[in-house]
Amino acid sequence: MKEMDIHPWLIRMSQGDEEAFQIVYQMTRDHAYRFIYYLVPNKQDVEDVMSEVYLELLRSANNYFPGQNFRAWFNGLIIRQVRNWKRKGWRRFRIWDRLKRVSSAESDRAAIEQFAALEDQLELLPIVSALPLHLKEVIVLRYYQDHSLEEIALLLQIPIGTVKSRHHRALKRLRHQYQDKESAKGANEYVY
Structure with a gap:
């Protein structure tokens, strides 16, 4: 994942270019998958989190500035999506636990x-x-x-x-x- 190579594709992607999105995806998917794999406790959730990461990448491509380190910016995006995923799971667990305790x-x-x-x-x-x-x-x-x-x-x-x-x-x-x-x-x- 080379910084200089990805920036023009990010600009085109933020303008709605589907081919640019595919290229950015191809350039970053292995890194994203490995990173998510290590962060997510349930390995069956990796693909779902990957989807969330790339949806968020589409939404927030305009927030990337050329002077930023893309890898660091992208890693931050991945971490936020993993945290959101865990938070959703934890919320479900808490609701489930509360329902079990209250139920009679x-x-x-x-x-x-x-x-x-x-x-x-x-x-x-x-x-x-x-x-x-x-x-x-x-x-x-x-x-x-x-x-x-x-x-x-x-x-x-x-x-x-x-x-x-x-x-x-x-x-x-x-x-x-x-x-x-x-x-x-x-x-x-x-x-x-």
Whole structure:
């Protein structure tokens, strides 16, 4: 990754040139992968963090100035994305832990199951896809993009009460659909 070689490509990339992005990606991907691999505790997250790094690189290419050391600037970007990734994981862990400690009533158990379902994005994706668009937007912004309900209201330009109502309805639908899926899966296990 040579500093002099990358600067013109960064300028073109910041102007929307897709070929320039591909060249910058080719020049930096091995370094980024190795660095992320060492920083991320769960190795299955490396590819996801890589995606986050390159999305952030696209967003912040204008913040790189020619006098800066590109490698140091890029490493700082990688570190910030790894920290963000860890923070998201830690937040999920804390919520999960809090739900487990508080749970005693059946409704609390349902909340724990609901959260576990939201964490398992691969299994949940088809269920989320089946939601109407206005409910899907809230779920994706809340659980996949980590926006607060207030931020969602601003992004969608709707009242906070509407966001809360949609959030509640979406979670209720997801819970029912997930439970239906699990009970169907359980029923199939006993078929010979």
